[in-house]
Amino acid sequence: MTLLECIKGPEDLKGLSHEQLTRLAGEIRDLLIETTTRTSGHLGPNLGVVELTIAIHRVFDSPKDKIVFDTGHQAYVHKLLTGRVATFGTLRQRGGLTGYPSRAESEHDLVENSHASTSLSYADGLAKAYKLRGEPDRTVVAIIGDGALTGGMAWEALNNIAAAKDSRLVMIVNDNGWSYQPTIGGLAEHLAAIRVNPRYEHVLDYIKTTLSRTPLVGAPIYGTLHGIKKGIKDVLQPQVMFEDLGIKYVGPIDGHDERLVETALRHARDFGAPVLVHVITRKGLGYPEAEQNTVDCLHQVPAAGAAPGTWSRVFGDVLVAIGARRPDVVAITAAMLHPTGLAQFAAAYPDRAYDVGIAEQHAVTSAAGLAMGGLHPVVAIYSTFLNRAFDQALMDVALHQLPVTFVLDRAGVTGPDGASHHGMWDGSLMQLVPGMKVAAPRDARRVAELLNEAVEVSDGPTVVRFPKGKVGGEVEAVAKLGGTDVLREPAGGLGADVLLVGAGPMALVGLEVADRLAVHGIGVTVVDPRWTKPVDEALAGAARQHRLVVTVEDNGRAGGFGDAVARLLRDHDVDMPVKTFGLPQEFLAHGTRDEVLEEAGLTPQHLARQITEAVALRSPGDVRETATAATEGHPVE
Numbered sequence: 001m002t003l004l005e006c007i008k009g010p011e012d013l014k015g016l017s018h019e020q021l022t023r024l025a026g027e028i029r030d031l032l033i034e035t036t037t038r039t040s041g042h043l044g045p046n047l048g049v050v051e052l053t054i055a056i057h058r059v060f061d062s063p064k065d066k067i068v069f070d071t072g073h074q075a076y077v078h079k080l081l082t083g084r085v086a087t088f089g090t091l092r093q094r095g096g097l098t099g100y101p102s103r104a105e106s107e108h109d110l111v112e113n114s115h116a117s118t119s120l121s122y123a124d125g126l127a128k129a130y131k132l133r134g135e136p137d138r139t140v141v142a143i144i145g146d147g148a149l150t151g152g153m154a155w156e157a158l159n160n161i162a163a164a165k166d167s168r169l170v171m172i173v174n175d176n177g178w179s180y181q182p183t184i185g186g187l188a189e190h191l192a193a194i195r196v197n198p199r200y201e202h203v204l205d206y207i208k209t210t211l212s213r214t215p216l217v218g219a220p221i222y223g224t225l226h227g228i229k230k231g232i233k234d235v236l237q238p239q240v241m242f243e244d245l246g247i248k249y250v251g252p253i254d255g256h257d258e259r260l261v262e263t264a265l266r267h268a269r270d271f272g273a274p275v276l277v278h279v280i281t282r283k284g285l286g287y288p289e290a291e292q293n294t295v296d297c298l299h300q301v302p303a304a305g306a307a308p309g310t311w312s313r314v315f316g317d318v319l320v321a322i323g324a325r326r327p328d329v330v331a332i333t334a335a336m337l338h339p340t341g342l343a344q345f346a347a348a349y350p351d352r353a354y355d356v357g358i359a360e361q362h363a364v365t366s367a368a369g370l371a372m373g374g375l376h377p378v379v380a381i382y383s384t385f386l387n388r389a390f391d392q393a394l395m396d397v398a399l400h401q402l403p404v405t406f407v408l409d410r411a412g413v414t415g416p417d418g419a420s421h422h423g424m425w426d427g428s429l430m431q432l433v434p435g436m437k438v439a440a441p442r443d444a445r446r447v448a449e450l451l452n453e454a455v456e457v458s459d460g461p462t463v464v465r466f467p468k469g470k471v472g473g474e475v476e477a478v479a480k481l482g483g484t485d486v487l488r489e490p491a492g493g494l495g496a497d498v499l500l501v502g503a504g505p506m507a508l509v510g511l512e513v514a515d516r517l518a519v520h521g522i523g524v525t526v527v528d529p530r531w532t533k534p535v536d537e538a539l540a541g542a543a544r545q546h547r548l549v550v551t552v553e554d555n556g557r558a559g560g561f562g563d564a565v566a567r568l569l570r571d572h573d574v575d576m577p578v579k580t581f582g583l584p585q586e587f588l589a590h591g592t593r594d595e596v597l598e599e600a601g602l603t604p605q606h607l608a609r610q611i612t613e614a615v616a617l618r619s620p621g622d623v624r625e626t627a628t629a630a631t632e633g634h635p636v637e
């Protein structure tokens with residue numbers, strides 16, 4: 001039995017010797033590598049916080065003390081130290097452990113949102129709540145990376161925390177110099193200056209020896225630390241920055257020296273007011289493939305870059321081509337240069353690509369400024385993170401009718417990252433924005449077509465949304481209906497039982513549905529509107545030639561494309577039943593994309609069955625019998 005297997009909770013850590021802790025750290029690293037290379041996951045970040053997490057759980061008393069991981073992708077070690085060693089092999093698998101903290105999994109887990117830069121705000125609120133409720137013996141601990149610290153929310157929180165003088169709050173900045181990419185921006189340069197400063201190593205040694213001579217009690221000790229810090233103030237700048245905000249600063253500390261981190265955390269804990277502990281770690285430590293990975297220190301396995309054949313890569317290639325023709329086209333990413341496929345564009349046109357850090361709101365309003373300045377910005381962002389910048393898209397871009405193109409990668413079900421990462425909101429949010437045009441390509445050819453059309457729009461914003469993963473085969477239109485592609489007409493031409501309108505790749509699912517229904521004598525016209533907003537008016541005319549309209553989208557059903565189609569028909573007085581298929585308006589658990597789609601009923605088989613039933617409700621005779629057979633357990637295959 002390994003030492004790690006004996007750790008059932010944080011209390012089991014407290015009696016371990018230094019040698020045992022070193023052994024434990026090694027066992028944790030082995031398990032992280034062995035598991036994530038099999039299941040996928042955030043390997044690099046977790047390898048970097050092994051000693052830090054051990055120290056946190058030895059110093060603080062979770063769950064009485066509250067531990068908030070910013071983003072939460074670096075909480076695997078925390079999972080292992082809080083009773084989840086035996087189940088760790090199920091990481092990110094359907095029904096298994098989630099890739100982020102999960103309140104359903106453990107009383108030690110608190111924040112599971114996985115959108116970055118929120119930890120300090122949660123911590124601020126928690127600390128205020130405990131103060132108000134008269135629970136002064138609780139400490140709130142937030143662990144935030146240097147990447148997450150580039151997000152605006154973190155600074156809004158710091159501004160408030162500084163004023164909450166008697167909050168028992170410890171903020172640990174886990175500074176590894178990386179987010180996905182080396183962290184960029186003024187703050188990052190500030191922090192980087194410490195690492196390259198020739199006196200840095202010396203300072204770490206100095207702090208180490210001084211601290212180890214210091215007795216472990218209370219605020220006076222903090223004063224000693226403070227004195228150390230003051231002594232090096234002129235060389236190392238962050239303390240000046242944080243102290244100017246009114247926040248006590250401790251560091252920089254070598255985050256792989258467990259004893260040293262513990263000592264600093266004990267002082268911070270006992271200080272009784274907000275303290276920021278600056279810990280320097282190495283992302284990927286202990287796994288050469290991660291340490292030597294110059295793209296992102298294996299932030300994730302498998303790597304999140306835009307692999308050949310993926311939607312992201314197709315987009316990246318198309319944008320490079322557009323960039324050659326259109327010198328006014330510029331690109332913006334929020335800390336996701338490689339995963340969004342923008343890396344090629346940045347390599348080809350370095351002056352025209354901006355990585356703004358984890359700062360989606362700023363990215364969008366900065367894009368508005370670029371557009372006002374005469375350029376056409378393409379903001380490449382994961383669909384789920386656009387939520388952050390809704391107001392900026394609405395008021396800063398759309399209200400001004402600015403030509404900004406949003407490229408939303410990972411739109412729809414994403415898979416193993418779970419509820420917070422499914423891109424199932426944008427399709428509805430964007431329907432709300434006046435003047436916004438939304439395109440949903442069904443295949444690679446349509447990515448090129450629609451992105452080119454989008455950057456030609458000069459009087460307002462556009463969106464191009466596509467899912468995660470590999471692009472499927474290409475399907476050409478057999479006819480045109482306004483701007484809509486007709487992909488399949490039933491025998492005898494347009495006019496049949498069902499008009500199936502599939503948004504993006506769901507149009508291809510629609511083709512499979514049509515094949516299944518044809519076997520049972522149900523005629524289906526399958527169309528791809530290409531643009532899901534505004535809804536093509538031609539659909540109203542087409543609807544009149546059918547008995548049922550069906551929409552299918554990889555987005556939440558509420559207020560999505562289907563609802564927009566139903567509204568169009570109402571507005572045109574087309575008295576036609578509309579069935580809208582999409583994702584249930586719920587926080588959908590993790591699993592593979594196929595598993596989640598299956599559960600949501602968005603597979604050809606499920607759709608065919610439900611459509612058969614809907615047709616049967618409205619038809620006498622043969623079809624009704626088919627549907628009855630289907631509902632009685634003879635699925636329509």
Ligand SMILES: Cc1ncc(C[n+]2csc(CCOP(=O)(O)OP(=O)(O)O)c2C)c(N)n1
Nearest residue numbers: 045114115116145146147148178179180335
């Ligand atoms: C709002 C938001 N934008 C983008 C991301 C994607 N993302 C996940 S982790 C990460 C990098 C985080 O860097 P850092 O905080 O330094 O932590 P590290 O991985 O280096 O430990 C990014 C950009 C996110 N989770 N949330």
